[in-house]
Amino acid sequence: MGRAIVHMDLDTFFVSCERLINPKLNGLPLIIGGSSDRGVVASCSYEARKFGVRSAMPVKYALRLCPQASIIKGDMEYYSNKSHEVTSILKEAAPLVEKASIDEFYLDLTGMDQFFGCYKWTSELSEKIIRESGLPISFALSVNKTVSKIGTGEAKPLGKFEITEKNVKPFLNPLPIQKIPMLGDVTFQLLSRIGIRNIQTLSEMPVEVLQQMIGKNGVEIWKKANGIDNNPVEPYTERKSISTEHTFETDTTDIFLIKSLITGMVEKLSYQLRTEGFLTSTVVFKIRYNNFDTETKQLKIPYTSFDHILTKTAMELFEKLYTRRMRLRLIGIRFTGLVRGSYQINMFEDTTEMVSLYQAIDRIKNRFGSDAVSRCSGARIKQKK
Structure with missing residues (x-):
């Protein structure tokens, strides 16, 4: 029996939380982050991203790209409470939930297909989250955590995606290697210099060569490029x-x-x-x-x-x-x-x-x-x- 792993991601989480408080912010370019000259963008709306604004970018530079953007410092306590709200909904509904970050979750639905359609069930769950929390959420359903996470990135915003086992390679192959989770800028630059820019080319490299180039992480990156990920969904417990x-x-x-x-x-x-x-x-x-x-x-x-x-x-x-x-x-x-x-x-x-x-x-x-x-x-x- 194949695995059924869902990745769920709250879209532009900080921005969406702020828009719940102040609906007048809907549709406007927003930057969440430090307000000083040397502050950094923690998150930004899709409207700001159209101008090239990205997370981790200095706010000063972001405002040059999008001078009409509004800057909000952010309220971590409020964001945390909203995250707990979504977590409670998921834990009540799903058999196995892993909270990967304040706005990301993995669900293991393996075996549920004999009782429900996993994609239909997840769609209904996402609609419940949107209805009860007021927050937009995207998800992807696939055979493992890596593929479902990449799938969610492609589904956003407010999207739904299913990648069956036979479609894993056709889905991954044309994507740029930056889509692979945990593949950082240094590794990207190294691979890009030798002409490896899409996942298919990376997946076809001899794993031994990749390991020699970037060390022990080379094997893990090669596996992810080939859609291989046996990591389990870890049950979520709240550490105090x-x-x-x-x-x-x-x-x-x-x-x-x-x-x-x-x-x-x-x-x-x-x-x-x-x-x-x-x-x-x-x-x-x-x-x-x-x-x-x-x-x-x-x-x-x-x-x-x-x-x-x-x-x-x-x-x-x-x-x-x-x-x-x-x-x-x-x-x-x-x-x-x-x-x-x-x-x-x-x-x-x-x-x-x-x-x-x-x-x-x-x-x-x-x-x-x-x-x-x-x-x-x-x-x-x-x-x-």
Whole structure:
């Protein structure tokens, strides 16, 4: 029995949410993102895309392309609530749901064809989402996650698509290689220079050659170009928080030591957030004195996963908590109020340079380990451990 995997994507999610609040924005070119001169486009409407505006583009440049566009900073808490609303509808209806991001979902409907037509059932579900949430959604049904995700991209906006097993290769072959999920700009430029620009040409390359060119990811890219993807749909569970604690071998009042440790702890937690695709809205700090008295304090912040923001917040909480000047036995940090999100959402506040910096840091850590790059202020502690 073949698999039946659906990919569902809320069309221009941030823009659609804003239009629910203010219908007067319908049909207008909109940019969601930072409003400063160095701000970045987090999302944009189809009307703005016609002028060449794209996500991750500096807002300043986007306004040159589309000067009539309206800029909205964005409300991550509202977007998160709308995402939860759609998630609840999906979990109630579908047997197996994976929430891939704040606006993307995978459904495994394998076996349902003997009771329902999967395409008809998904169409009715998408109509229910549109009716109950007010948000437009597109979907594609196919044999695996890769093909269905690419299919949704071709179906947008507000589209429906089915790619049967026999039509997978005819569907993929003429498409540009940029359509393959996780094929980044560096890989695209490398392949493009040797004349590989569509998926069919890529699929016909010897897999060994591709692996030599771009490393271990070459095999995965080759499989995707050939419509092969055995990755399962992972059941969705809402993660509430991530945390870490450090108990000192000897109770201490060494402020420099404590602050260095805080930097290292936040850095590791922030990397974990980004790796797992989460953002946090609340930082909780805990201290335990040598007499075992324990105190905590928390601070709500705009959604982020960036070290420099979270470290500053953690330091502020430590300064407010540590007032007795007694020796400390333990410190702890916890990030709560988690939502699914990525660099794109952090762009509400951060510059192109900052986003690029974190992307580069994470690539190094992914390849060489989480300790491969670190702030000097936290390095001293890591070397001692």
